[in-house]
Amino acid sequence: MLFLVRMDVNIPHDLPDAQAADIKAREKAYAQALQNDGRWRHLWRVVGEYANYSVFDVGSNDELHTLLSGLPLFPYMKIHVTPLAQHPSAIA
Numbered sequence: 001m002l003f004l005v006r007m008d009v010n011i012p013h014d015l016p017d018a019q020a021a022d023i024k025a026r027e028k029a030y031a032q033a034l035q036n037d038g039r040w041r042h043l044w045r046v047v048g049e050y051a052n053y054s055v056f057d058v059g060s061n062d063e064l065h066t067l068l069s070g071l072p073l074f075p076y077m078k079i080h081v082t083p084l085a086q087h088p089s090a091i092a
């Protein structure tokens with residue numbers, strides 16, 4: 001099952017720099033592990049925003065929820081999920 005996910009990051013200004021850096025490092029490792037196992041298919045920066053569009057390929061809504069809620073940045077993100085279906089005109 002494919003899902004388009006937009007993540008908008010909003011780290012509070014009063015979060016200590018070292019703590020923010022640690023969260024970002026853990027986020028990167030988490031994201032790269034999921035890209036390596038094929039479940040995080042695309043990760044694109046939104047130009048000019050601290051946000052990304054991602055495509056996930058997972059087995060269920062519950063799996064996606066578990067995966068997203070495990071993101072180290074989860075407490076600091078607004079996440080919008082769009083489930084994707086086949087388009088009848090798509091050639092691939």
Ligand SMILES: O=C(O)CC1=CCC(=O)O1
Pocket residue numbers: 007009027028029031050051052073
């Ligand atoms: O920087 C972001 O868009 C948030 C994020 C998701 C995965 C990652 O490494 O950073």
